[in-house]
Amino acid sequence: MWSRLFGIALLVLTAPALAQETAGKSAVAAPARAPDTLGTIVSLGLGLVAVIAVIYGCAWIIRRMNGMTGMNNNAIKVVSVMAIGARERIALIEVGGQQILLGITPSAIRTLHVFDEPVVDPGNANSGDFARRLQSMIGKSWTSPTRND
Incomplete structure (x- = not known):
């Protein structure tokens, strides 16, 4: 009975150390991923182009709507x-x-x-x-x- 209790205590005390050791090995084994800089730059560039296109589109619509007010500006x-x-x-x-x-x-x-x-x-x-x-x-x-x- 004491041997069984001793085995459980040993398992409880050594489990965190074993988990930490296996986690350290898996972190070393898997290579660290570098951020995808080209993908990030392309994504930001496309977003910027989209925002500029929306601004120009809104300006074009507003310019076209000024002529549709029905007012005679030649008076x-x-x-x-x-x-x-x-x-x-x-x-x-x-x-x-x-x-x-x-x-x-x-x-x-x-x-x-x-x-x-x-x-x-x-x-x-x-x-x-x-x-x-x-x-x-x-x-x-x-x-x-x-x-x-």
Whole structure:
């Protein structure tokens, strides 16, 4: 009986040492796997290409959808814009064949003058004639339109 008890005790005490020894041998016997660098690089590259393709696809869809809003963007044309200060501008726009001079600030947009006859031909807005004609119009005495605030 003591011999049987002694055998079980010996087995319990030596089992962890035997398990550790066999685990060490199997770790040495199996070669360590190096990471697959080529596969990783290809996978990352394909993922990057896919993300860039999605971004370009979304931009293309948004650009195509802007034309489908149903709004007629040809009704208002910006003929010319001139910077007056750091954040102030004057703009000449054409609406329904009539040209309007606007003063634009960060807090407001005001009508400066409504021209009876076109000052600048919208097709020839870059001719530099706008500045001369505007200067001649400013030199003339004209009244600003009344405001209904």
